[in-house]
Amino acid sequence: MRGVVAHLRTPSGRDFLPGEAIARDVLLRVGVSVAALHRRRLRRTTFVGITGSGGKTSTKELVAAVLGSELRGTKSPGAENRLSDVGRTILRTRADDDYCVAEVATWRPGTIAEIAHLLRPQIGVVTNVGIEHFKQTMVRHVVCVRVCTGASG
Numbered sequence: 251m252r253g254v255v256a257h258l259r260t261p262s263g264r265d266f267l268p269g270e271a272i273a274r275d276v277l278l279r280v281g282v283s284v285a286a287l288h289r290r291r292l293r294r295t296t297f298v299g300i301t302g303s304g305g306k307t308s309t310k311e312l313v314a315a316v317l318g319s320e321l322r323g324t325k326s327p328g329a330e331n332r333l334s335d336v337g338r339t340i341l342r343t344r345a346d347d348d349y350c351v352a353e354v355a356t357w358r359p360g361t362i363a364e365i366a367h368l369l370r371p372q373i374g375v376v377t378n379v380g381i382e383h384f385k386q387t388m389v390r391h392v393v394c395v396r397v398c399t400g401a402s403g
Contacts, residue, residue, distance in 0.1 A: 278334055285337035286368055292340075295323075295347050299369050301354040301362060302377030306331060309377050314351045323349035331355035336365050 314325035326339040331353035343350045
């Protein structure tokens with residue numbers, strides 16, 4: 251690998267093809283833009299964002315089950331909770347859906363704010379704040395404020 255400035259691997263450990271990382275980033279931005287446009291059209295739908303250190307998927311499934319007993323809606327599939335996953339969940343949401351429940355992950359500072367900006371939830375649920383988030387910010391109160399408001403920093 252002589253002369254290589256950066257050697258990138260996919261999350262599965264496969265080497266990126268030349269230009270693949272750039273193309274993926276561009277496609278992500280285009281997809282997020284399309285999802286944001288669709289989200290602005292869904293004024294009647296109530297969006298619920300669920301985040302926390304643990305229990306996100308179970309909480310999302312329970313909330314969707316309760317809402318689904320009386321209302322029509324969408325939820326993020328499985329444990330899909332990154333920006334691209336939330337964008338796809340928004341795009342699956344129909345104009346006549348009453349609710350959309352999305353799981354929101356955080357893996358670096360600012361990701362909750364980025365996803366919250368796209369999702370624009372009317373309701374936010376924090377399951378818990380564990381030590382991994384505490385280490386990132388050093389103050390639990392700041393973590394809760396950031397998670398609950400979608401603020402970055």
